[in-house]
Amino acid sequence: MKLHCDVEVVSRRLPTLGMRNRGKGVRAVLSVCEQTPRSQLPGPPRACLLVSTLKDKRGTRYELKENIEQFFTKFVDEGKATVRLKEPPVDICLSKANSKHLKDFLSTVRLAHRGCGVNVQLSTLAPVKASEFEKFKTKMIITSKKDYPLSTSFPYSLEHLQTSYCNLVRVDMRMLCLKNLRKLDLSHNHIKKLPATIGDLIHLQDLNLNDNHLESFSVDLCQSTLQKSLRSLDLSKNRIRALPVQFCQLRELIILKVDDNELMQFPFKIGQLTNLRFLSAARNKLLFLPSEFKNLSLEYLDLFGNTFEQPKVLPVIKLQVPLTLLESSARAVLGKRIPYDSHSIPFHLCEDLDTAKTCVCGSFCLRSFIQGTANMNLHSVAHTVVLVDNMGGTEAPVISYFCSLTCYVNSTDTLK
Incomplete structure (x- = not known):
């Protein structure tokens, strides 16, 4: 044996x-x-x-x-x-x-x-x-369809696997048995969907999916062991329109590339990615940045070629007086950091709490809020900023939420 x-x-x-x-x-x-x-x-x-x-x-x-x-x-x-x-x-x-x-x-x-x-x-x-000892290979690079192994398995000791330009339409399930894998490069293929079992690769640090046909990044992956392992993620040149709110649970991310997609907005809790240092989202359809974008501390930021809107002069007011029972309960649960899950409360309430907005004062609001936008100089969150447009601008509109009229009045300067 x-x-x-x-x-x-x-x-x-x-x-x-x-x-x-x-x-x-x-x-x-x-x-x-x-x-x-x-x-x-x-x-x-x-x-x-x-x-x-x-x-x-x-x-x-x-x-x-x-x-x-x-x-x-x-x-x-x-x-x-x-x-x-x-x-x-x-x-x-x-x-x-x-x-x-x-x-x-x-x-x-x-x-x-x-x-x-x-x-x-x-x-x-x-x-x-x-x-x-040939079974001990730790690195394998395949860059053409004719070299792709069909009858033989991948060495289970692989730590770095690249299969580019192989016309793959799905992730080969044999790759998901490589428990030592740290870097997986599936760039330049035709992959449309990612299996949730990628999250079982407990050591995976670098995932490259550049130039595929992806339309989404699943919630299951955001809630998998990738939360603790993933450091670099490249989703450039795909067809992704939105990233889920749970994406911000990938808190070990240092590098994120989502250039040349169809993103209309970032997850509004993006400020939770406290380790993020490199963010590139050029040539998308971003209209504005979420308020928690201000919490990032980046070394490099590229938002060139997005369709940013000019800040609106008048705010959007959706205040409810008095607050509904749902609103009051949600603010209390989130403010006191009371744990919740679908086993203790209905699933749709979990979704409401997950998508609650953060006021500039630090409290939370669900459906009763004032929404305003203002330009922010991107140098306030990044050391190196690629120009936003051909006019040499480094500003982008940021959306802010206010849980009450008092918070809005006290923060009027932020909307000028």
């Missing part, structure tokens, strides 16, 4: 000698091998653990029977585990393994440690072939 993963063998004697381990794993093939042919010894075969690397194909052998001090499997679902041996006193640290294969392998090692019979075919002690 074999396992492909990264391995680091850490000697527990090094600290006593004032030495440190180098702290980096290497690609390896682990095998549970039979030390003595069954024909020569009665009973279950004695098994050992063989760790082979590209530099040492013959491998290093470790006795298993009654020789394991402890298993560390807290992160086994992430493809990580450690086997602590008694003799020699080393920790065999495993990482970047297929989680299912790792669990099966550890079960076999545990049986071998107990001296029980192993119900799998044990490997031989023969040197590992160099071809075994």
